[in-house]
Amino acid sequence: MSMDLDEQYDKIYRYCYYKLRHRESAEDVTQETFLRFFRTYEGQKQNLPLLYTIARNLCADEFRRRQHVPLCEEDTQFVFEDAVLQNETLRTELNRLSEDDRELLLLRYANEVPLSALCKLYGISRFALYRRCSKLLSELRQRMEG
Amino acid sequence: MKKREVITELRATFEAPAPQEKTAFLRKLETQPISNAAFVWMQLRYMRGSILLISALGFVMLLLCGIAPKPETLWIFSALSPFLACSVLGVARRSYVCGMEELEFATRFSLKSVMLARMGCLFVLNGLALLTMILFLGSSGFWILKTGVYLLLPYCSTISISLPLTRKYHGKFVSYLCIFVSAVVSACVVYVQINAIVFSTLVIAILLVAELLVIVSESAKLIHQTEDLTWNYN
Numbered sequence: 001m002s003m004d005l006d007e008q009y010d011k012i013y014r015y016c017y018y019k020l021r022h023r024e025s026a027e028d029v030t031q032e033t034f035l036r037f038f039r040t041y042e043g044q045k046q047n048l049p050l051l052y053t054i055a056r057n058l059c060a061d062e063f064r065r066r067q068h069v070p071l072c073e074e075d076t077q078f079v080f081e082d083a084v085l086q087n088e089t090l091r092t093e094l095n096r097l098s099e100d101d102r103e104l105l106l107l108r109y110a111n112e113v114p115l116s117a118l119c120k121l122y123g124i125s126r127f128a129l130y131r132r133c134s135k136l137l138s139e140l141r142q143r144m145e146g
Numbered sequence: 147m148k149k150r151e152v153i154t155e156l157r158a159t160f161e162a163p164a165p166q167e168k169t170a171f172l173r174k175l176e177t178q179p180i181s182n183a184a185f186v187w188m189q190l191r192y193m194r195g196s197i198l199l200i201s202a203l204g205f206v207m208l209l210l211c212g213i214a215p216k217p218e219t220l221w222i223f224s225a226l227s228p229f230l231a232c233s234v235l236g237v238a239r240r241s242y243v244c245g246m247e248e249l250e251f252a253t254r255f256s257l258k259s260v261m262l263a264r265m266g267c268l269f270v271l272n273g274l275a276l277l278t279m280i281l282f283l284g285s286s287g288f289w290i291l292k293t294g295v296y297l298l299l300p301y302c303s304t305i306s307i308s309l310p311l312t313r314k315y316h317g318k319f320v321s322y323l324c325i326f327v328s329a330v331v332s333a334c335v336v337y338v339q340i341n342a343i344v345f346s347t348l349v350i351a352i353l354l355v356a357e358l359l360v361i362v363s364e365s366a367k368l369i370h371q372t373e374d375l376t377w378n379y380n
Contacts, residue, residue: 005175009168017162026162031171038175090155109153110160141152 008048009034011111012055018106019059025066029058048113049120093143101136108133189263200233201268205275223279224296225335228328230275231304234268235312235324262369276301295350302357304331309364 012033017026033055041050094102107113107121119126180188190198204226276297284290308324315323337343 005172006168009172010165013165013168014160014162018160023163023166027165027167030165031167034171034175090159094159105156106160109156137149137152140156141147141149144152145147 005034008051011113012051015052015106015111016055016059018103019056020062020066022066025062029055029062032058048117052107052113052117052121089144090140093140096143097136104133105136105140109137185259186263186267189260190267193264193267194236197233197236197268201230201271201275204230204233205271205278220283220293220296221335221339224300225332225339227276227297227301228304228331228335230272231301231308232324232328234265234272235305235308236321272301295354299350299354299357300331300335302354302361304328306357306360306364307331309361309368313364313368 009030013026013030016029016033017023020026020029033051036054036058037047037051041047041054094105097105104118104122107118108115113121115126115129119129122129124132207223207226279297280290280294283293304324304327308327311323311327312320
């Protein structure tokens, strides 16, 4: 696998944490993602899209599972919203965006996933993805300035 | 507000709390068992393309010429076999030449395993090439034992001379030294052929046995040396 495991662990964890908003669950899902990847897909060329697809599916499973489980204290505290989103203006603006758009911003700018990998992940062209990212970023800029 | 500033803000905004079990998990993940075949295949993919190409070319050439052998074929390949040996030595010393040995010590496998796997792959490839040649020539009227000795002697000479040198010296200088040794052995073969010098069977047998002994002894020392250097392998 031609990737830095240490770095990718942090990024997948960040993605899972953002999806689940629960530290322990995010860490469990991150580890399960890597185990599944190495068990089934190691050696394949499209490493990153595969990793994120596994992580996304596992997060969905975990989210579905947790709907039937009573929420623990940490779940109700919205740790992600309070502790992570430090910039108030940006937090407000991000909350106005759709879930998909927020996920795209996280992947593209926080996790620095290359455009080619994101194209595979979302199943859209490079041009369309570039336009979508640029549009989102300029909208955020305008709102923050205004 | 600049675009770069927004991106920086976004990065800070999406920061997650530090994972707690990362180190333990990654350590466990990296020590999962791997089969020998998978390990050899992994090492084969890391080998330098030029070295694999030289060995593959040698194999194909031996195969093609072995199909329709001529009297001079044996001498030509006898003179070329030192360069096949040189490719094996190139793999053995690559880490030292490129200054990568410390990195290899720190990785999942010991330098000894990595080096032996890579050298083993090339030895098998070269061995197959030489064996095919010996069998082809043997079936075409050449005396099998004579063919075997003529092909193996220069090959073993190159390795037995170069191994002590590669163990003693380090750096790029060793690569040039190995190529020089291969060229000298090859030139000796050509000289013997041109001047029609005939050695007695006993001399050749003694020489071959001595070379094999040197190779075994030097290989053992080389393995021992790499074991000494694996400072963080457990």
